[in-house]
Amino acid sequence: MIRLEKRQQPSRAWSLATPLVAVMATMVMGGLLFAALGKPPIEAIRTIFWEPLFGEFSFYYRPQLLIKGAPLVLIAIGLSLGFKAGIWNIGAEGQYIIGALSGAGVGLAFYPLEAWYVFPLMVLVGALGGWLWAMIPAVLKTKFDTNEILVSLMLVYVAEQLLASMSLGLLKNPQGYGFPGSRNLQQYDSAHNAELIAGTGLHLGVVAALIAVIFAYILLNRHMLGFHIRLTGQAPRAARFAGVNPTRLVLFCLGMSGALAGLAGLFEVSGPAGVVSIDFNVGYGFTAIIVAFLGRLHPVGILLAGALMALTYIGGDIAQSKLGLPSAAIQVFQGMLLFFLLAFDLLTNFRIRFGTPETA
Amino acid sequence: MTEPLLSLTGVTKAYPGVVANDKVSLVIQPGEVHALLGENGAGKSTLVKMIYGLVKPDSGDIRLNGAPFKPAEPRQARADGIAMVFQHFSLFDALSVAENIALGMENPPKMRDLAKRIRSVSETYGLPLDPARTVGDLSAGERQRVEIIRCLLQEPKLLIMDEPTSVLTPQEVEILFETLRKLRSEGTSILYISHKLEEIRALCDASTILRLGKNVGSCIPAETSARDMAELMVGSALKTPERRTRDFGPEALRVHNLSAAAPAEFGTALKNIQFSLRKGEILGIGGVAGNGQDELLAVLSGEMTTDPNSVQLDGAPIGDLGPTKRRALAVLSAPEERLGHAAAPDMSLTENAMLTGAVRENLAAGGFLKWSAARGFAERVIKEFDVRTPGTENTARSLSGGNLQKFVIGREVLQRPEILVVNQPTWGVDAAAAAAIRQALLDLAAEGTAILCISQDLDELMEISDAFAALNEGRLSAPRPTAGLDVEEIGLMMGGSHGMDVAHV
Numbered sequence: 001m002i003r004l005e006k007r008q009q010p011s012r013a014w015s016l017a018t019p020l021v022a023v024m025a026t027m028v029m030g031g032l033l034f035a036a037l038g039k040p041p042i043e044a045i046r047t048i049f050w051e052p053l054f055g056e057f058s059f060y061y062r063p064q065l066l067i068k069g070a071p072l073v074l075i076a077i078g079l080s081l082g083f084k085a086g087i088w089n090i091g092a093e094g095q096y097i098i099g100a101l102s103g104a105g106v107g108l109a110f111y112p113l114e115a116w117y118v119f120p121l122m123v124l125v126g127a128l129g130g131w132l133w134a135m136i137p138a139v140l141k142t143k144f145d146t147n148e149i150l151v152s153l154m155l156v157y158v159a160e161q162l163l164a165s166m167s168l169g170l171l172k173n174p175q176g177y178g179f180p181g182s183r184n185l186q187q188y189d190s191a192h193n194a195e196l197i198a199g200t201g202l203h204l205g206v207v208a209a210l211i212a213v214i215f216a217y218i219l220l221n222r223h224m225l226g227f228h229i230r231l232t233g234q235a236p237r238a239a240r241f242a243g244v245n246p247t248r249l250v251l252f253c254l255g256m257s258g259a260l261a262g263l264a265g266l267f268e269v270s271g272p273a274g275v276v277s278i279d280f281n282v283g284y285g286f287t288a289i290i291v292a293f294l295g296r297l298h299p300v301g302i303l304l305a306g307a308l309m310a311l312t313y314i315g316g317d318i319a320q321s322k323l324g325l326p327s328a329a330i331q332v333f334q335g336m337l338l339f340f341l342l343a344f345d346l347l348t349n350f351r352i353r354f355g356t357p358e359t360a
Numbered sequence: 361m362t363e364p365l366l367s368l369t370g371v372t373k374a375y376p377g378v379v380a381n382d383k384v385s386l387v388i389q390p391g392e393v394h395a396l397l398g399e400n401g402a403g404k405s406t407l408v409k410m411i412y413g414l415v416k417p418d419s420g421d422i423r424l425n426g427a428p429f430k431p432a433e434p435r436q437a438r439a440d441g442i443a444m445v446f447q448h449f450s451l452f453d454a455l456s457v458a459e460n461i462a463l464g465m466e467n468p469p470k471m472r473d474l475a476k477r478i479r480s481v482s483e484t485y486g487l488p489l490d491p492a493r494t495v496g497d498l499s500a501g502e503r504q505r506v507e508i509i510r511c512l513l514q515e516p517k518l519l520i521m522d523e524p525t526s527v528l529t530p531q532e533v534e535i536l537f538e539t540l541r542k543l544r545s546e547g548t549s550i551l552y553i554s555h556k557l558e559e560i561r562a563l564c565d566a567s568t569i570l571r572l573g574k575n576v577g578s579c580i581p582a583e584t585s586a587r588d589m590a591e592l593m594v595g596s597a598l599k600t601p602e603r604r605t606r607d608f609g610p611e612a613l614r615v616h617n618l619s620a621a622a623p624a625e626f627g628t629a630l631k632n633i634q635f636s637l638r639k640g641e642i643l644g645i646g647g648v649a650g651n652g653q654d655e656l657l658a659v660l661s662g663e664m665t666t667d668p669n670s671v672q673l674d675g676a677p678i679g680d681l682g683p684t685k686r687r688a689l690a691v692l693s694a695p696e697e698r699l700g701h702a703a704a705p706d707m708s709l710t711e712n713a714m715l716t717g718a719v720r721e722n723l724a725a726g727g728f729l730k731w732s733a734a735r736g737f738a739e740r741v742i743k744e745f746d747v748r749t750p751g752t753e754n755t756a757r758s759l760s761g762g763n764l765q766k767f768v769i770g771r772e773v774l775q776r777p778e779i780l781v782v783n784q785p786t787w788g789v790d791a792a793a794a795a796a797i798r799q800a801l802l803d804l805a806a807e808g809t810a811i812l813c814i815s816q817d818l819d820e821l822m823e824i825s826d827a828f829a830a831l832n833e834g835r836l837s838a839p840r841p842t843a844g845l846d847v848e849e850i851g852l853m854m855g856g857s858h859g860m861d862v863a864h865v
Contacts, residue, residue, distance in 0.1 A: 008758045010706070224727045227714060235704040240663050241695060242715045243684035 004350040015296070015348045019304070022340040029340075030333045039323050047322060048315030048333070061318070063201025065310045067272050071096070071264035073209040073306035075288035077216045078257030080297040084220070085232040087253045091137065091152030092261040093285025094159035095130035099262020100269035101159075101166055102129030104276050107191035108171055108182060118190035123204075123266060130262015131255050133159065138254035142247045148254065156285070164278050171276050182276035185269065193271030205267030209306075212260060216299040229253065261285060294341055312337070363426050365390045365549050366411070366518060371420030373406055380406040382573045383420070388518065393540060393550045395560045395581055398570035399593050399762075399790030404553050407570070408520050411551070412444050413437035435466070443511035444520040449503050453496035460495055461510045481512050485539045500527035500648055508539070519543065520551045525559060526816060527649050530851035537563055555791075556819070557586035571595050594792050603802055603824070609639030611674075612810040613691075613779050618670040618679075620659055628652040628834045630659065635829060635839050637779070637810040642801065643839055644825025645814045647854050652834040653783055653814050654696065660781045660812065661693035662686040673779065687719040690778035694768050696787060696814075698761065702768040705757035709749065712756050713738035713771060720775040737774075745770030746796065762793040769797050773804055780804065783814040798824050818850060830854040 027049075031041035052061035075092045082089050089095075103126025110118045137151035171182040185191045196202045220226035232239040232249055240246070264284065273280055291309050295301030316330035368386040372379070381403045388394045398404045409415040410422070413431030422429045424440060431437040434444075451460050458475050462468035469477070475491040482489045487505045495503065504527060511519055521540075525533045540550055540563065554560055560567060561581045569577045569592045577592050618633040630652050637643050647653065658664040660671065661683055668677035673689055681689075695701045703712045714734040718724045723734045738752040745766040749759055756764055769785055785801065786794035802824055805811050814831075815821050821828060822842060829839040830853035837853045 009755055222728055222731075224718065224724050224729060227711070227729060231704055231707070231715065234706050235700045237697070237701040238704045238715060241661065241683060241693075241701055243662070243682055243687070245682065 003353050004346070005353050006350055007348075010348050011351075014344075018344045018348060019294070019296075019301070019341060022337060022344050023308070025340045025344070026333065026337045029336055033329060033332060033336075034325065037325070037329060039325055044319055044323055044325060047319045048312060048330075051318050051322075052311055052314040055318075059199075061314050063195075063199065064314050065307065066201035066206050067203070068313055069306045069310035070203075070206040070209040071268055071284045072288050072291045072309055073303055074205065074212055074264040074267075075257070075261045075285055076291040076295065076302045076306060077209070077212040077299060078260030079288055080292045080295070080299070080302060081216065081219070081229055082253035082257050083233075083292055084297050085229040085249055085253055086236070087250055088149045089134060089137070089152050089254055089257045090149050090289065091134070091154075091156045091159075091285070092257060092288055093281060093283065094152070094156035095133045095258040095261035096265035096268075096285045097156075097159040097163050097281050098133040098265070099126040099130035099259075100265030100273075100280065101163060101171070101276065102126060103262070103266035104182060104185060104191075104269045105166075105171060107185055107188065107270065110190065111183060111188055114190045116190070119193070119270070122191060122270060123263065126266025127259040127263045130265065131259040133262070134254045134258020135251070138251050141254075142250050148250075152254075160281070163276070163280060167276050167278050167280070180278055184274045186271075186274040191270055193267050195271075203267065203271045205264065205271060208263055208267065210303075213299045213303050220299065225252070261288075290338055294338065296345070308337075309334075362390065364388060364423075365392075365425065366429075367421075367423045368407075368411075369421045369423075371407070371410065371417045371422065373403075373410060373415060373417050379573050381410075381417070384570065384573070384575055386568050386575075388549050388551060389566075390517075390549055391544055391547045392566055393544055393552055393564045395564035395567035396551060396553045396570070397557075397560065397567055397589060397593055399792070402570040402593070402790075403573040404570055405522075406573075408444070408522065408551065408553065411437070411518075412442060412520060438514055438516075441514070441517035442520065443514050443516035443518070445504070445507045445511055445522065445524060447522040447524075447526065449507055451495045451503055451506060453494070455495060456491065457489060457493055457495060457498075457506050458491035460506060461491075461513065464510050465513075477513060478509055481509050485509075485512065485542055486535060487539055500650060501529070501532040504528070504536075512543075516548060518549045518551060520553075522553045523555065524552075525554065525556060529648055529854045530818070530847050533559070557581075557589050558819070560589070561586060569593055590791050594790070606640050606806050608641045608826075609808055611636050612639045613637040613812075614672040614675075615660075616670055616672065618659060618666060620655060620664055620666050623655065623658065623664060628655055630655050631834045633834075633836045635836060637812060639778075639808045639810050640805050641827065642805050642811045642813055642825045644821030644828045644842065645812065645831055645836070646816065646818055646821055646828060646850060647831035649816055651831045653816075653831060655834070656831065656836075657693055657695055657781055657783045657814060660691070660779075661695070662691075684719055687716065687775075690720070690776065691781075692716070692720075692772040692775055692777040692779070693781040694772050694783070694785065696783040698764050698768055699757055703756040703764060706755050708753045708755055709738045709742070709747075709759075709767065710735045710752045712767070713741060713752075716771060717775060737771075741767055741770040741774055744774065745800070762789040765789045766793055766797060769800065773800050777804070777809050779810050779812070781812045781814070784816065785813060786815075786817065786820060794820075818847070828853075 027045050031045055034044040035041040052058060052065060075096065079089055079092055103122040106125045107118060107122045133155060136155060137148040140146040140151055141148045167182060168180050173181060173183045193203050220230065228239060228244045228249065231242055232244055269276055269280060287309065291305045292302060295305035312334050319325045320327055320330060364387045366388045368384060370383045370385060371381055372383055373381040384407060396404050406415060410417050413434045413436055458471055458478060461478060462474055468474060478491040487509060489502065489505050489509060495506065504524060524536060528536060544550060552564055564581045567579055567581050571593060579589065614636040615633055618630060620630040622629040628651060635643065659666055662681055663683060666679040668680040671679040673691060678686060678689065699705045704715065710731065714723050714729060717737050721737045723730050723737065735752050741747065742749060747767045748763050772780060785797050801811055813825055825842050827839040828842045828845055830837045832854060
């Protein structure tokens, strides 16, 4: 018989080892899955994890890693602050869209003026847009005690409608021959979030993501506000006793995650995407929830998790085209990773005992 | 000599890192009230869990009526005539008394028959209880009756009771004792676990004393003084807290017409509370649990805010200030619930020192935390209050109840409070730690701190407080000097007979 026994102290070793063990287990089980589908398992795993980094076309895939990873990390950092305090912003996708729309809107309003202040203004308004969109569930929660999960999630669909309306109407490119979508910001120098070093994928969004990681780390470990966030998540009554104002905390956490999601949207629309279009959003806001948990809500963990997630996306795409793996198999593979992580996470707080069962 | 009902010989049970029971022996005769005594962590719970089939012993011999007895689960123990009333009730608030009792039965009879049986048992044993009432509306004492009747319906040969009087008023304790004596006269044995030595002396025929998982003695409680029993439990001479006579200073805290709505569904609203507290004075507040104790602490700590003038510190209104601002004014508090309220269970002691110490111990500068200072503060608390722990980086939940309580109280005491509010300062704490905590409170009062001590332990309140008042359904009786109060009067104050103390004076 196997049974679980609660540890007196959470195991530090296991909390560090869990992600590695989970990735290993995913490789093994994923390999079996691919073998069952009649594909060469080792080749498939190698394609997913090795090809994007060191393969023949890695010069193309490596920048993609940064481009895909940066918004994930930026959004996930914001979400993790709220998640740590038990405040569940599920609507980062919506905040991402609104951030992109408002930032791009500012840029397009200035077109074709070339001035140094256009891009900083876009960044500011992008963050503000995401912040405002997140303030809706925040204010409703603090004033009327509504559920922020539902409100923020439903606002994603409102934001998507708004995106469609904008790309077909107000922000549509007047010189676009009637096609939906805005002017391409990549062709408007003052508004273009260009690569800082050509060919590397390193744009300002990547820098912002790194800054967010550092900022979150300092906030959580060295600042009273971060301490209060952790305290609220772990023991809400103790937090009240310590003097935490729950209303202020809800406003801060939702606002912060909204602003970061808005920033991610702005950097995406003014850089890699370039255009406000109906299908501009690709689910970063939702995937970031997985990234936040995969990184166990720790800033450095999120950085690694964002990189890993980006890797499996890109590697998965390659495996699809190269080995003809069905996309569903790739999704199962990514799902496995999450499940294994959560399963092995148990070992941080529990130890496994073999022997006769007994109740304590 | 008759054959014992239950005998345990050389029973051992080890958990990783600790031997909970080391060759413990215990013999219970038929029709005997047997006390199981010991400090927290002495192994009492483990021992009764083995008898009740919740835990399996590693080795040793348990015999019931002379036959080997190895219950694999509580159901089997119940079938063999062993029943247990736990300290924490497991009842559903939304269901009726009869429904709750039916839920715990193997083959519940029809509701009407069950109600009839409940009535007859409750009448036989002097435990008035209406089977149709909803449990959510019952007092703690009545809830306990539900649990006891649930056990009695099984017609047990052995009834195990874990700290049964902690939720009762003195009058209710008397009723319970009558019931237990009646059960004894009918031949039922009772294994009675308690800290309260005077109760044991009044009720029990024999006792077994455990210390650190081992038998350390047995005695006839009626023939042994409470002090001797306490010293057997602790293993050393007990220090009674010293109480110096002191003069009180001017009024420090005034609570005036304080009313507050219940913060939660099953909370208690505070109604028109009035009292004042002078520097150096200890006001003890008694009352049965759930009558507004948590809420009273919350309005004083600042967790619940009220009209500014309802709470006044040295004449200045503070009723609308939150916990952080009150700490800055040296109004400190230590709530009852150690894990989750006074301390965050999964955080280290350093982090828990930061939790309340940040303001007064300068553990933060401009919002940035000074962890080394917090560690230093935690170390000071650990050292001065003799908290047994490997170090400051251990989590709060890894400490035993008594040690964590010493940490929680010490954390506030070392911050030089002007006003200190404590709720159940020695709840579930062993005798030595309790004595240390009470001494610390007395010493603090001697230095001029005004202390409000909310407690359900009347002996504690009589021992340390200068004045006594009781909370009942959110109302506070008028405080009266402790000297000269007798248990009868206190019981009446707790029972809500506010008019009665006028009649007594």
